[in-house]
Amino acid sequence: MKRGKKYAETAKLIDRAVQYDVAEAISLVKKSAVAKFDETIEAHIRLGVDGRHADQQVRGAVVLPHGTGKTVRVLVFAKGDKAAEAQAAGADYVGAEDLIPKIQNENWFEFDVVVATPDMMGVVGRLGRVLGPKGLMPNPKAGTVTMDVTKAVNDIKAGKIEYRLDKTNIIHVPVGKASFTEEMLTDNFQTLIGAVIKAKPSAAKGQYLKSVTLASTMGPGVKLNTAKLG
Known part of the structure; x- marks a missing residue:
């Protein structure tokens, strides 16, 4: 894969053999975000679990103190009073x-998060095939299947993110934008890593945080010292 000149320049700042502490890693990631747009800073967390086993699944949601810097569009499946409540929220x-039919037939996906009241899950279930692969299926663990639609919408708008393992047992989540201050990114990252550590399944054996990398959209990855995160 051919990398641009800017990438090569910023990659020189980072020693791939070194595991950095959080403050230094965030500083380097910010310096390496040199694209013309406001790059997203993402955390990639490899865990020492086997997500194929139900008792080793890691999944949940956390509200980042400074949000993600992205406007999140929320779709709520609800009826009657709950629909009115969702609109008001x-x-x-x-x-x-x-x-x-709008989602199934017209391929309408102008939303980032789906919330549903429990009584609507039978309806939403019919969309499992299209929502599931996109990671949009509402889930009680993530707080997106709930009667408290006001809280769900408010939390999501305030910067709530969902984290879950992919097939290779890695969690990929945004922790902010390159335009955020180092303090904001540090707060967000510490909140996220705290939630992931807390979500450690009792069935997980050995080293839980295998590797943690921070990277901007277009920049190189910066490895963190996992021993200092636990």
Whole structure:
């Protein structure tokens, strides 16, 4: 893969053999975000678990103190009073069965998070095939299947992110934008890593945090010293 001149320049700042502490890593990631747009800073956390086993799944949600820097569009599946409540809370789209053909047939995906009241999960389940692969299926563990739609919408708008293992047992989540201050990125990262450590399954054996890397959208990865994170 051919990398640009800017990437090569910023990659020189980072010693790939070194595991940095959080403050230094964040400083380097910010310096290496030189694209013309406001790059997203992501954390890539490799865990010592086997997500194929239900008792070693790691999944949850956490509200980042400074948000992600991204405007999140929320779709709520609800009826009656709960639909009105979702609208009042600032949900971008609210609906019920009427949304099924729009999503299934018109390929409408102008939303980033889906919230549903428990009574609507039968309806939402019909969209499992299209929402599942995109990671959009509401889930009680992530707080997106709930009767308290006001709290769900408020939390998401305030910077709540969902984390879960991918097939290779890595969690990929945004922790902010390159335009954030180092303090904001540090707060967000510490909140995230704290939640992931707390979510450690009792069935997990050996080293839990295998590797943690921070990277901007276009920049090189910076490895963190996992021994200092536990």
